[in-house]
Amino acid sequence: MARKTTIRSDDPEDDPDSERGSSGKDLPDFTSKRSGGNRTAGGASEPISAEQQRYDEELRPSRLEDVVGQREVVERLRILLEATKKRKEPLGHLLLSGPPGLGKTTLAHVVPRELGTEIQITAGPSLSAPKDLLPYLTNASYGSVLFIDEIHRMPPTVEEFIYPAMEDFRVDITLGDGLNARTINMQLQPFTLIGATTRSGMLTAPLRDRFVNREHLDFYSLSDLSSIISRNARKLRTEIAAEAAHEIALRSRGTPRKANNWLRWTRDYADARADGRITLEVAKAALRMKGVDDAGLEEQDRKYLDTIISVFSGGPAGVQAIAHTMNTPADTLEDEVEPFLLREGFVQRSPRGRMVTLKALNHLGRPSPFRDPPKGGNIQPGLFPDLSEPV
Numbered sequence: 001m002a003r004k005t006t007i008r009s010d011d012p013e014d015d016p017d018s019e020r021g022s023s024g025k026d027l028p029d030f031t032s033k034r035s036g037g038n039r040t041a042g043g044a045s046e047p048i049s050a051e052q053q054r055y056d057e058e059l060r061p062s063r064l065e066d067v068v069g070q071r072e073v074v075e076r077l078r079i080l081l082e083a084t085k086k087r088k089e090p091l092g093h094l095l096l097s098g099p100p101g102l103g104k105t106t107l108a109h110v111v112p113r114e115l116g117t118e119i120q121i122t123a124g125p126s127l128s129a130p131k132d133l134l135p136y137l138t139n140a141s142y143g144s145v146l147f148i149d150e151i152h153r154m155p156p157t158v159e160e161f162i163y164p165a166m167e168d169f170r171v172d173i174t175l176g177d178g179l180n181a182r183t184i185n186m187q188l189q190p191f192t193l194i195g196a197t198t199r200s201g202m203l204t205a206p207l208r209d210r211f212v213n214r215e216h217l218d219f220y221s222l223s224d225l226s227s228i229i230s231r232n233a234r235k236l237r238t239e240i241a242a243e244a245a246h247e248i249a250l251r252s253r254g255t256p257r258k259a260n261n262w263l264r265w266t267r268d269y270a271d272a273r274a275d276g277r278i279t280l281e282v283a284k285a286a287l288r289m290k291g292v293d294d295a296g297l298e299e300q301d302r303k304y305l306d307t308i309i310s311v312f313s314g315g316p317a318g319v320q321a322i323a324h325t326m327n328t329p330a331d332t333l334e335d336e337v338e339p340f341l342l343r344e345g346f347v348q349r350s351p352r353g354r355m356v357t358l359k360a361l362n363h364l365g366r367p368s369p370f371r372d373p374p375k376g377g378n379i380q381p382g383l384f385p386d387l388s389e390p391v
């Protein structure tokens, strides 16, 4: 029953308390071996490092009841799971979208665990041709989950190949070519596809429509982040003051992965520079040292805003142009930098590009760059709101 590409949901390797953590090598190996390739190969945005994957895995909630926040999404999932279990039918295909670090992979793992079924894992960039996907489809057992991370990065040939698999649990395989070509149909076991994407907008409509269940994850509230931090401090056996958890939450840009990373850093700092307890002072000093300001902005965010202000006179500037100037992939900006800055009102998006806002200028203590647009540039005077007025 156990297959190479299959991870049973009760696999001890999924258990954060298992011994795996000590060597620290197993997770990345296991991901690439069992998922048939590097999850970020071919993707343009910054890969998640092996170390980050190990961190994520260690603190990942394993059951639905441990998932903090996202109440509505969790409630809807709970209903779907209960109905699926009652009917003993496979769960309908599920698409999870949202910015990085909000829990897409976490939920994709929680679902098969709750259903007591198997999961296979792969990622869009690893699937360069239908033949890369075929083993996953043929290996899928009745009701099991196939998780495709970064599903928006699947090439069109693979996407077309997956349509009949999703719809009719069937694949059409072409053998030979030219006059001798013939197509054979192969029946699959009904399975559940879980797709995760940071860009649901980049998914083609036919693919999106084949997911009967679609859930979008949004940034977390301060209180949810604080409770994730406090829980995880307990998991890491570290004492943390409530105000310190709140302070870390404030600077985690609504993202549990960020919160976990800052928690680890403040814990290291507390061990090295204090008595191991994370107090408010320790948290503040540790985060100051990492260059995180009180709005949660980091070096890269400030560099992004600074580039728009200094190089593009405040904007509007296209993301490609900003990315070139910063020497950073545009995908990284769109996935990891902009969503938070947009949500917090530090930048605005228009069809002509990104513009910094008065809030960003105030935050950085910069004068308005809009007053005197460069002559001969493609920026028309009068196009911008008068941002020089005091708030």
Ligand SMILES: Nc1ncnc2c1ncn2[C@@H]1O[C@H](COP(=O)(O)OP(=O)(O)O)[C@@H](O)[C@H]1O
Pocket (backbone or CB within 6 Å): 055, 056, 057, 058, 059, 060, 061, 066, 067, 068, 069, 070, 099, 100, 101, 102, 103, 104, 105, 106, 107, 196, 228, 256, 257, 260
């Ligand atoms: N709802 C949540 N409750 C508690 N921890 C969470 C939650 N969502 C995410 N996390 C934490 O954040 C980390 C990153 O989440 P992950 O699911 O890998 O994000 P994504 O796949 O969306 O990039 C996880 O390891 C987990 O520790």
Ligand SMILES: [Mg+2]
Pocket (backbone or CB within 6 Å): 101, 104, 105, 106, 149, 196
């Ligand atoms: Mg993920």
